[in-house]
Amino acid sequence: MFDMIISGGTVVNANGERRADVGITDGRVAAILSPGDVAEARTVVDAAGCHLLPGLVDAHVHLREPGLTQKEDFDSGTRAAALGGVTSVLDMPTDDPWTATSGQLAEKMAMAKGRIHVDVGFQAVLSQDLSLLEGLLALRPVSLELFTADVPEAFRFNTMDAVAEMLKRLAGRDTLIGISPGDQSILEGSGPRDGAGDIAAFLASRPPLAEADGVARAVLAAAATGARIHVRQVNSAIGVSTWRRLRDMADATIETTPQNLFFTAEDYATLGANLKGSPPLRNARDVEALRAALSEGLIDIVATDHAPHSPTEKAATYAAFADIPGGMPGLQTLLPTMLRLVAEGVIGLSELVRMCARNPAERFGLARSKGAIATGYDADILVVDRRRSSLITNAEQASRAAYTPFDGWSIPAKLTRVFLRGQEIVRDGAIIAERRGAVVVREV
16 A cells, blocks of 8 residues: 555656656655556545646755855745745855855754755865865765856866866766856956946956856866766857857756746846846847757756845845846746746756756756656655646745746646655645755765
């Protein structure tokens, strides 16, 4: 007898869809049953006519704890994730202090326990202090993050030689190196002139060329060293084109974000501070290139770069547009925005699962438990009813940012239930089981 059967739905995995019932025991998928198979369970959930998706894995999230909890914390950020169908959050290391030592990583893991609504894996930052590497690796973070520009000097690898030397040290190790592409020399050379502080100056200070050069250097360094890398959010046509030409040279993957698939720099005129982030939004041609790459399968992962700030911080007056705190919330809207891309015919449901569940789980060391509805996997399952519609609103956002750039958008589908390891945690837009998440690490 199963603990639970979710019956009558269509199971969606990265490799396709099939009508099936899902048997769950001890928090894991115990069987995928064909319609009509006779089975008993203590609880039966009727999902007739709905689609069952694996819980999403967001590979690029800033939960802001420790040190920046006026912006977000473990409770509020993972609450937003649960309500949006993201059952695994991979947290970035740029808090206060940055997560650079084994002690800081261990403390962060301990702080999260008992306070998270979904599972959370942590990412640590690489610094110039090479003595820290072994201690970090021993705690099995889901990635080690390498920055090439726009960060404090202690964490910046701003030459090809510096990047290659660090990758050489990590080649062959059981880890993934996330690389945020950029070129410090281009950023410094493209800075505002004559005190300009408007939107145009901000855009000019971070040109697509810096991204493309960063992508190229990351892939070439990985090819030369044999290291496994993941390139963080690409958002320009020239960046995509560079990736297209070089990606087969190395063990490398790449991501983009929902905001880069919908908004352009022209939207700063209306949404202003609420859209300000880095890299800056580009033009319509760049959005078209990203969408084409998504349809083609050239983009491996869609993640949110969920980076909230308090409403007070975003609403304050700043001398220059560049000074506005960069980043926006995204966890609660990842699934709805991806479903909108499905409705627009840009991708299919299986591609959604591939980019937002299977690929991030596989790449970040969670491939045996996350990213699929399959026997032996954690029963992290979303019930999506495509016969119903839903509306994204600021009022429903759980993040401390208290807004979403997608406010007012209609989505031709509705997330009705969320299960985390077989436990229903969300029903019809409300949390019904509190803080059931666990800290996860790279699987051995």
